[in-house]
Amino acid sequence: xxxxxxxxxxxxxxxxxxxxxxxxxxxxxxxxxxxxxxxxxxxxxxxxxxxxxxxxxxxxxxxxxxxxxxxxxxxxxxxxxxxxxxxxxxxxxxxxxxxxxxxxxxxxxxxxxxxxxxxxxxxxxxxxxxxxxxxxxxxxxxxxxxxxxxxxxxxxxxxxxxxxxxxxxxxxxxxxxxxxxxxxxxxxxxxxxxxxxxxxxxxxxxxxxxxxxxxx
Amino acid sequence: xxxxxxxxxxxxxxxxxxxxxxxxxxxxxxxxxxxxxxxxxxxxxxxxxxxxxxxxxxxxxxxxxxxxxxxxxxxxxxxxxxxxxxxxxxxxxxxxxxxxxxxxxxxxxxxxxxxxxxxxxxxxxxxxxxxxxxxxxxxxxxxxxxxxxxxxxxxxxxxxxxxxxxxxxxxxxxxxxxxxxxxxxxxxxxxxxxxxxxxxxxxxxxxxxxxxxxxxxxxxxxxxxxxxxxxxxxxxxxxxxxxxxxxxxxxxxxxxxxxxxxxxxxxxxxxxxxxxxxxxxxxxxxxxxxxxxxxxxxxxxxxxxxxxxxxxxxxx
Numbered sequence: 001x002x003x004x005x006x007x008x009x010x011x012x013x014x015x016x017x018x019x020x021x022x023x024x025x026x027x028x029x030x031x032x033x034x035x036x037x038x039x040x041x042x043x044x045x046x047x048x049x050x051x052x053x054x055x056x057x058x059x060x061x062x063x064x065x066x067x068x069x070x071x072x073x074x075x076x077x078x079x080x081x082x083x084x085x086x087x088x089x090x091x092x093x094x095x096x097x098x099x100x101x102x103x104x105x106x107x108x109x110x111x112x113x114x115x116x117x118x119x120x121x122x123x124x125x126x127x128x129x130x131x132x133x134x135x136x137x138x139x140x141x142x143x144x145x146x147x148x149x150x151x152x153x154x155x156x157x158x159x160x161x162x163x164x165x166x167x168x169x170x171x172x173x174x175x176x177x178x179x180x181x182x183x184x185x186x187x188x189x190x191x192x193x194x195x196x197x198x199x200x201x202x203x204x205x206x207x208x209x210x211x212x213x214x215x216x
Numbered sequence: 217x218x219x220x221x222x223x224x225x226x227x228x229x230x231x232x233x234x235x236x237x238x239x240x241x242x243x244x245x246x247x248x249x250x251x252x253x254x255x256x257x258x259x260x261x262x263x264x265x266x267x268x269x270x271x272x273x274x275x276x277x278x279x280x281x282x283x284x285x286x287x288x289x290x291x292x293x294x295x296x297x298x299x300x301x302x303x304x305x306x307x308x309x310x311x312x313x314x315x316x317x318x319x320x321x322x323x324x325x326x327x328x329x330x331x332x333x334x335x336x337x338x339x340x341x342x343x344x345x346x347x348x349x350x351x352x353x354x355x356x357x358x359x360x361x362x363x364x365x366x367x368x369x370x371x372x373x374x375x376x377x378x379x380x381x382x383x384x385x386x387x388x389x390x391x392x393x394x395x396x397x398x399x400x401x402x403x404x405x406x407x408x409x410x411x412x413x414x415x416x417x418x419x420x421x422x423x424x425x426x427x428x429x430x431x432x433x434x435x436x437x438x439x440x441x442x443x444x445x446x447x448x449x450x451x452x453x454x455x456x457x458x459x460x461x462x463x464x465x466x467x468x469x470x471x472x473x474x475x476x477x478x479x480x481x482x483x484x485x486x487x488x489x490x491x492x493x494x495x496x497x498x499x500x501x502x503x504x505x506x507x508x509x510x511x512x513x514x515x516x517x518x519x520x521x522x523x524x525x526x527x528x529x530x531x532x
Contacts, residue, residue: 006370006374006377009370009373009374010370012370013368013370074246074249076370076373077245077246077247077373077376077377077446078245078246078247079445079446080369080372080373080446083369084369141369142368142369142370143368144366144367144368144369144371144372214369214372215363216355216358216359216362216363216445216447216448
């Protein structure tokens with residue numbers, strides 16, 4: 001009832017859900033791109049999924065711009081406005097990281113050595129699982145449904161696990177007899193991959209604070 | 217009718233200043249647009265003055281019996297006090313200024329109604345205390361309900377904004393009903409206008425102040441007082457309206473500034489934080505004491521000067 005009085009608010013709400021849907025599509029394409037890269041990094045499929053990831057990452061920026069424009073038009077009370085803008089800015093770093101990882105592989109012509117593959121697969125799988133959980137947590141927060149706070153713990157455990165894999169990968173890289181330049185390239189790639197779960201954990205904590213803040 | 221201009225001026229300054237107590241927090245933090253606040257404020261102030269303003273007019277009129285010249289002196293003295301205190305940057309109460317001015321003239325003419333005066337002064341103590349008490353009770357009760365409502369972030373946002381509009385309108389209604397007496401009661405006492413005409417002229421002049429000059433005050437006072445979260449702002453707004461309405465029913469004009477400060481203090485008590493600084497509190501207490509005293513002396517001085525023919529008769 002009276003929703004017609006808050007038309008712009010409904011527009012922002014719908015755009016946020018569009019953003020979350022787009023966030024999921026970026027992840028899906030990243031997952032497929034990494035899968036293709038592991039099989040054959042020179043294949044057309046890899047390039048196609050990089051393109052798709054880039055497309056959805058750009059679309060994410062467009063949605064955020066649209067939300068910001070509405071926000072500057074004084075939609076929502078300032079408190080909610082600030083909370084949502086900060087949350088989306090933090091969340092938007094994740095698609096950027098996904099895109100960056102793919103670009104590092106593509107433009108630096110990196111071939112992930114066989115010995116690192118199991119750990120890399122685990123790192124990507126757990127990081128993307130955290131991303132899914134984060135999107136679910138944001139939806140629960142927006143809908144004020146229970147269970148959002150419980151997800152913080154799972155995302156935190158995933159982040160610790162990813163940190164452990166990251167350290168293990170770096171150790172394996174520097175224990176190997178690879179070319180030193182390749183070692184540095186791989187280290188940079190692993191650090192960027194690890195940053196996905198770190199950022200997911202940061203955003204998850206931010207959502208948790210917002211949930212606590214909204215209780216009076 | 218020119219004599220009424222003093223009252224209209226007082227009403228205008230009251231509207232310009234006191235609208236900030238009603239909608240200041242919401243407007244300064246951009247929760248409500250100024251245009252919406254001013255329009256709602258003006259309409260509801262007039263409605264409040266017309267439908268519930270009579271009791272306050274009767275009380276102030278009964279404090280003393282004035283002729284037209286004394287009525288004009290009390291209006292001018294109150295308006296000068298409000299201006300002076302505003303220049304000094306103190307949170308001024310128009311109600312206290314008006315009562316102080318009436319007292320000044322009453323003392324000189326030995327026309328004081330002590331029981332009526334006692335009731336008014338007692339209510340001055342009761343305004344901030346009542347505001348704080350109502351805010352504490354409202355916050356606790358509303359928080360229980362609010363936390364249990366299955367609201368999404370957007371629903372909660374809509375609810376708070378709508379709540380601020382409704383409570384602000386109610387506050388404006390209460391302000392009009394309560395403070396119209398400050399503006400025109402003395403003219404009713406002097407037999408110049410009827411109670412209904414006083415309510416209409418008083419309400420209209422307060423509304424004029426809100427529409428024409430309340431924006432800068434709303435934007436600065438709202439920010440200067442304290443930054444509240446939206447839920448607390450809604451509680452303060454509702455508590456202010458209830459406090460003023462309560463005193464309207466008692467027929468005593470009170471200060472919306474004191475009611476709002478009491479309400480903000482109440483929020484501080486619930487949240488266990490200092491919502492109003494020690495410095496602000498000292499200034500409020502100083503103004504609380506000075507306003508009626510200064511108004512009393514100004515009206516005394518004008519009356520004496522008028523009698524000694526230093527100034528020409530103010531109304532004839």
